[in-house]
Amino acid sequence: MSKLDSSQEQYLLSAIKQDNEEAFSLIFQSYYVDLVLFGGNFIKNEQVCEDIVQSIFLKLWNERKNIQIETSLKSFLLRSVRNSCLDEFRHLEVVRQYEENYKDSVLDCYDTENYILYSDLHDHLHNALQQIPDLYREAFELNRFEGLKYREIAEKLNVSERTVEVRVSKTLELLRKQLKDFFILLLSIGIP
Incomplete structure (x- = not known):
């Protein structure tokens, strides 16, 4: 060597x-x-x-x-x-x-026949949110889309934190029912 x-x-x-x-x-x-x-x-x-x-x-x-x-x-x-x-x-x-x-x-x-595009999910989520009462939807959107904490939402809407928590939970429950076919994708965007 x-x-x-x-x-x-x-x-x-x-x-x-x-x-x-x-x-x-x-x-x-x-x-x-x-x-x-x-x-x-x-x-x-x-x-x-x-x-x-x-x-x-x-x-x-x-x-x-x-x-x-x-x-x-x-x-x-x-x-x-x-x-x-x-x-x-x-x-x-x-x-x-x-x-x-x-x-x-x-x-x-990835079954190409049944693959759901993110834009399709977004459209379904938008349509489902439109069917939810405004009080619930507003608290949910402030939390999930604008990233506000329950305390901040409560101050903004002039309600208690517990009320915000109930509204967000109720919205999630309604969305789960309306979007049950998209459950796995919803988990990826933070909607359990």
Whole structure:
């Protein structure tokens, strides 16, 4: 892999612990290409392998003051690449599995014949609100669409907070009945 022997590795490791960038550069130049090629045994994507090796060297530099290498530097770097590649491989497998499951659930979930557009829901909600008595609708709209708290609505309408709470609850109850076919979508806009 490299022409560095164990005494050279020890010398260079001691030097990088003293912030010697030239020593680090020599380690990098000695091992980089071989480590990328080694990573290719696990992951067949050169860019990913390069990223992994660069991350390992970055970690080596960042942790240079405290790093303890019990084996040779070469063995340490090879083990680091192997472990990182296996972690990446497992990560890619999880991502692939998630994408597969997500794709299946999205395809199952979005029946194009029965898909309800947000604008359709908005129209149904607007029509349903028009059928609710003004006192109830006003308190509901101030709370849900303008974001006012019950106390603020009570002050604005010159009623008690309890009255506002009752009006909003009654409106929700009426909307649930009128829009029962849209229940899941209503949850997404905060109408339980």
